[in-house]
Amino acid sequence: DTEVTQTPKHLVMGMTNKKSLKCEQHMGHRAMYWYKQKAKKPPELMFVYSYEKLSINESVPSRFSPECPNSSLLNLHLHALQPEDSALYLCASSLEGGSYTEAFFGQGTRLTVV
Amino acid sequence: GENVEQHPSTLSVQEGDSAVIKCTYSDSASNYFPWYKQELGKRPQLIIDIRSNVGEKKDQRIAVTLNKTAKHFSLHITETQPEDSAVYFCAATTGNQFYFGTGTSLTVIP
Numbered sequence A: 001d002t003e004v005t006q007t008p009k010h011l012v013m014g015m016t017n018k019k020s021l022k023c024e025q026h027m028g029h030r031a032m033y034w035y036k037q038k039a040k041k042p043p044e045l046m047f048v049y050s051y052e053k054l055s056i057n058e059s060v061p062s063r064f065s066p067e068c069p070n071s072s073l074l075n076l077h078l079h080a081l082q083p084e085d086s087a088l089y090l091c092a093s094s095l096e097g098g099s100y101t102e103a104f105f106g107q108g109t110r111l112t113v114v
Numbered sequence B: 001g002e003n004v005e006q007h008p009s010t011l012s013v014q015e016g017d018s019a020v021i022k023c024t025y026s027d028s029a030s031n032y033f034p035w036y037k038q039e040l041g042k043r044p045q046l047i048i049d050i051r052s053n054v055g056e057k058k059d060q061r062i063a064v065t066l067n068k069t070a071k072h073f074s075l076h077i078t079e080t081q082p083e084d085s086a087v088y089f090c091a092a093t094t095g096n097q098f099y100f101g102t103g104t105s106l107t108v109i110p
Helices: none
Strands: A004-007 A010-013 A018-025 A031-037 A044-050 A053-057 A064-070 A073-079 A087-094 A109-113 B004-007 B010-014 B019-025 B032-038 B045-051 B056-059 B062-067 B072-077 B086-093 B098-100 B104-109
Touching: A004 A087, A010 A018, A018 A031, A018 A087, A031 A064, A031 A073, A044 A064, A044 A073, A053 A064, A073 A087, B004 B086, B010 B019, B019 B086, B019 B104, B032 B062, B045 B056, B045 B062, B072 B086
Parallel strands: A010 A109, B010 B104
Antiparallel strands: A004 A018, A018 A073, A031 A044, A031 A087, A044 A053, A064 A073, A087 A109, B004 B019, B019 B072, B032 B045, B032 B086, B056 B062, B062 B072, B086 B098, B086 B104
């Protein structure tokens, strides 16, 4: 199984809503990532979890809250988002960090904030 | 942190011609350089990668070269086909995160 599965595929939420994005992999990868991607732009790193511990937070606003319940799951909790947060949110995983190891991406969640 | 630059931003080639995309990086500690292809509305997918202890790698019509001294690496696609049309991202890693280039939108004209 070389899949990273993200749910939901599409999400529309109001600025006062609370929602969560979910990501799952069963490849035994110990590093998991959240990226944000705007149209025609490269993926922009948000968070990195390594061995279920948050290792990198790229100065992301607190309205985005990551969680890693176990080695296979990664969540991104959303609260009080702004319209400019509308983007494709990609989850990725790699065997162990970035050195010499491919990052596998999920299909992404297309988020629209209204 | 690492800074990855990618050129050109757009590239159009005739079917059957070759396409070359170039990237430079700033951190000499970067040791792994993957290339991702992203079709419209889809996830980035790895097409080829190269490690810092290798100068060149080839996989059928796709090749990547790395010049560690000059800190640049390139993607070469030969005999291009319409299905090669997509956005291509280079990346560099120093450890626990991937730094992406700005992307190249490749169009192969039948």
